[in-house]
Amino acid sequence: MVAVMSEAAAKAKKREYNREKQRIFQAKLVQQVVSLKDEVSVLEAQLAQLHLDKPSNIVDDVGLSANALSWKDVAAGLQDDTNRIVDINRRLRRERHSQKELLKTLQAWVNVQIRHSTTLCAPTHTWRNVTLLASPESRAVGYDWITAHLFYNTEAIFQRHAFPSVAPEEISGDFSIDITDPDAMQYVWRYQKEMDMPLAFVATCFRDNVWRSMMLGGFVIIHTEVYEPSNSS
Structure with a gap:
């Protein structure tokens, strides 16, 4: 009986403690x-005073808010x-x-071009033995x-092979064969003519002939005509 009464008293004491704790919390x-309401009242009073003290030439806060970008617009701009x-960084990495x-x-x-089994003499250097690579970028550099x-x-080649200073109407076309070195015979053909024409026009007329004869495996003359301007009307 005493134990039951003690248990009931303990429960009652616990309930009283919880009620007091709840009362204090509330x-x-x-x-x-109450404190927040008082703070709101103080802030509203300060805001009203600021509106009263604001000069007339300052734009109203509502107008500023209307013209300001929203946070979504700002975020979209930053994302762009x-x-x-990121695109620039990826392009630079590539x-x-x-x-x-x-x-x-x-x-x-370069290592392939400079690695020769024997030393070549100066007259036997030729650009026809230079191999260009396959990729467009490396070929452009080559x-x-x-x-x-x-x-x-250019000047050294002209001096070595004694190109003359020709008059405008003079044509020089001759050839020579150098057989001083039995292992490297050299054939030199000279042709020079001065023309009173734009360089770009003359180069276009002779480009195919030079390209075909020097780079495509044989001396094949393609018919090319260069018409000089006539003084006759």
Whole structure:
């Protein structure tokens, strides 16, 4: 009997404790609500005072809010910039990879060109023995390299083979065979003519002949006519 009474008293005490705890919690909530209401009143009073003190030439806050971009518009703009930067980064990475591969190919190409079993004498150097690579990028670099060497050696070639300073109507067409080296016979054909015509026009007329005779495996003359302007009306 005593045990039952003690258990009932303990339960009653626990209920009383929970009620008191709930009362204190609710009192705190009420106090917080009252405090927040007071703070709202203070802030509203400050806002009203700011509106009263605001100069007339300042745009109203409502107008500023109406003209401002929404957070969705700002996020969309940032996303567009991010996508653009990512695309640029990917393009630069692809270009970097392509340039690295081109550099490897050109290094191998240069090593092939300079690796000879025997030393060649100066007159036997020829661009016909230079092999161009298959990829368009490396072939373009090879063309530029060969063209640059031809350009910078033009004066030396003219001096070695004694090209004359011809008059405008004089044509020089002769050939010579150098057999001083039995292992490397050299055939030189000279042809020179000065024309009072634009270089681009003359180059276009002779380009196919030179290309066919020097690069496509045989001396084949393609009929080409260059019409010089006549003084007759």
